[in-house]
Amino acid sequence: MGPLYPLLSAASCLLLLFIHSSCTPTAERSTGTVHVDYADSTGYHLVRNGQPFVVKGGAGANHLPLLKELGGNTVRVYDPAKLEATLEQAETLGLAVVADIPLPAYYRGEDYVGLSQPGLTDSVLAVVDRFRDHPALLFWMLGNEVFTEGYDRAYMKRYNALARAVREHDPNHPISTGVIPHQLLKLKISLTGPDVDFLSLNIFGNLSNFDQLKKYLTPIWRGPYLISEWSFNGPWEAENTLWGAPIESPSPTKATHLAERYRRDLADPESDRMLGDLVFYWGQKYERTPTWFSLLSPEGAVSEMAFALGNIWQGRQLPFPGPRVEYLLLNEMGARDNIFLTPGAEATATVRYLTEPVGNLTVRWEIRAEDWLGRGEVGAGPEALPGLFKSTSLTEATFQAPLAPGPYRILYQVMDTAGYFATANIPFYVLSPAHAK
Template sequence: MQKNTCPLAIILASLVLSSVASGVVYYTYCETKFSAEIIEKTVVTVDGRRLLVNGSPFTVKGVCYSPTPPGEGPDFFWWHAQEIYENDFENIRSMGANTIRTYNAGVTYFNDAYYWVYHDDGIPLDSYLWTWQGGGGSFTETYEITPPEGTKSFKTVSANWAGWGIFLANPSAHTINLSGATALKFWVKTTANLKVEIEAPQGNTQTKYISNYGWDGTNNWQEITIPASHWSNLNQVYCPFKITMETSGTFYIDKVRWTGFSPYSDGGIPGGVKILTWGDGYFEARYTGFGPGNVPEGGRCFLTQPSGSYAGWGLFLALPHDHTVDLSGASALKFWVKTPVNLKIEIEAPKGNIQSYYISQFGWDGTNNWQEITIPAENWENLDKVYSPFMITVETNQTFYVDFVRWENFVPPPQHAILENRDILDAAWSQRLYVIMGYWVDRSVDMSKSWVRENLKEGFLKLVNKWKDHPAVLMWAFGNEVDVYPARKENWFSLVQAVAFAAKQVDNNHPVMTVNQDITRIGDPSIGSADENLTSLDIWGVNVYYGSSFGNLFSNYKVKSSKPLLLAEWGCDALDARDNTENQLMQKLYIENLWDEISENLSAENENRVCIGGTVFEWSDEWWKAGNYEIHDNLATWANPNYYDYVAGQNNMNEEWWGIMKLTSLESPVKIPRLAYYALKEKWT
């Protein structure tokens, strides 16, 4: 949408209106200019199973909104992509929709990884995974149970005894310095006490047992923490993790890491952090040209190859929104560098306040060899509010390499990233679209811990307090499919109740919802999900993929809860997995029928019905989900027999093809409506 420069009269009117006390001033878009108007905040309430907006029954006709363009991944700054969301909102409104569902208007980050040993992305490149067993055993990565992190865990079946470990032996034996870490942490699900070991240095094995570090003897997922102070020789670790069952049985391991704060390593970058580059040149964040064993940590480093007079890169706490991290407990910033010239090192603390040094001030000897640079924490200011924990620049055209960037001897407290810029809500309201404000919850954290619960609640309340008076807000949604983690159900639902209750104390004008995977775990008093357990929760949201019909969903739900039900995700992908061809017609037919069934169960039409509407999954295709951001992959990643293209023993759900809008190409990513878009438009207008 084009926006011309505002006339002076409109600007002056805005200044005058901002002092009016009878309402809140919001700026809304029209076809040719910005305008300002006084708008009372929207009051949204629940009456029985009905949703009321300013006193009138309301049906949610919406889309799940994550508009990642081709070539971008899950860390895309869509909240800052004004041209994208303004055009989208206009098209969403044109189809008759009235709501968008967001997933991460707020999020709490628990960034504690210093050195990853085992997680969904694998093991360090310079390591091997070796196993041992007596009398028989099996070792597999498995998707058969829901793990704390990602989608898979490592399963070991022992006949008499069996175990495995990670050894830094690729291409030859070497060690890593983990003396700056705070603890070894991992998740375990086991029928028996397990032996945990490290080898530091090679040949010197140190042994612990999980029963001494919090394992309660039950076969549930539990996080084990062994403080770094309980190990010795951490400056020369050859094996950072070994685990053995000394009896028969089965155990699972997941999310093994040494904790601390590492802005850049082989394990990636922390959640909520974005890599940005500047200057002309070539940048490769996971450069492998040296090979395993020839870089200080793992098998990758960061390559910067300028083509002009300068180039650099840095890490910024900007996802999904700008925020800061408290590094005041750290002892030093450390990193490895290989460079023929002096480099400038900077941090930004707080945002807008850049502090600079050069590596020559901290031990660089002028040679183009790998060297570790240490900048003590006392050399920096404002470490309690760091926006960029690391920036590095070459001021010539020389190539340089960086590896293993970390802040030593501390784990940062959780960080809250919430929407701070009102533009997106104003843009939605200009099209009279309501927004479901989702707060993302990390499903891998231990929700039995009081500090985890308090930090999640604190972050959610920051979001509520910030935007409770904006007229575009329809409701708050705390968490998405957190209920699928069996070992944490009770702690999760009690947290939902606590958070919803706290939200009511500051905002009684918008309902609070949580979104489950299906209705299976709704209405169960044994896990705290019955109505009497969740008196402050207003609405249940569910993500359901039953195929072309919801079947008995609505009648089954009705006996589980008296709360309104929102179909938060539903739909059909547009790719036929049998021959990998686009099938818009089948997507259209499925979505048409599903909306018809929703319509037949709308409480706005009959207060005895259970449903307040739905947000179709999803607005536009996301090319990043299969791993290659620049290709529209046809890889099916999970199986669902409820859909027409299911073949026994084969996956048929294509995560990159769910949009009712298709993306044309990497070079020119225009969005084109699929048949399902027009089908919904016919029903919603």
């Protein structure tokens, strides 16, 4: 559909006529400052300032000098309010910037206004006009996961009109949109699709099944794509306790999974359509827990996951120099033991290390209510509860269980003076007195 949507054979067009309108001839390719190009020998690739450009970086625009130091070349900004400052800093560091333009997602409902809301086009184009000439800009992400609930012809018509308007105002930068691949496959595909230069795939744990996924994705989209969000498995993909709390692995385990996933699925993708990848999340972000996707601490300390990415980006194999937590136990039980406590009961958490902790280390113990409602994704999650700990040390903490029944989580962080840190947490459930009996 977009200017680079590839041509299919006539036979394929007949076969896919009722799947997607990708069979129509493509528009002329953009040759702007940044554009997607195609060569028979190498396939699709981004061109930036006349040179091939492979995206390798982070989704999230925090601590940019650290990303540059570790070998990344691109950041993704989700919030247009932060775009100007990020572009300015990125230019000084030689980094490229993916600029998200948030749009209302499609859903079915009588009160749905969506892309027809007054002033939406003007506000989108105001952002485009303001930043289209910035040298650090890489491409526009026009909406993120807006097709998760599907779409109808009216929504897609308005989306494509908006995409054309963005392209008219800025012909020098490509347009993409963030999609979840397995949900894209479930759509009732209409005879039109998003008028974008390439798709951006938010894939997470499905990365390990991407080869299989591509077989089903190809009839819907045969053009280039970017892996725009990947990581270790998300909370929705994790093993759960009996009460539905996802079990988070300690940071060394996540680092191992991250590196293995990259080497297996991204390092040599055997694809002439992939434009690069962005790992999620570059910074600290509260999604179900404060640490699930957080590659950095709020202060910019480096986790073992971020260090592993530095190894990947720079082609090195250095051991992580910071503390390495193997697991956290509560009353000598692990998360899979489904730990129940009674209100006010005394409990002890212990930490086991993979390597003997050395040096001057700072530890932080916290207890928080489980983030059932996902408040952390739209702001700050549940706050740490005060006054529960009786004693804490490097490897042990004794606390009093909260009095209010419900799901909780004890969290542990250890940081050294060089700016490296490790984390672990374990969920538990406080029973009501009646249930405890």
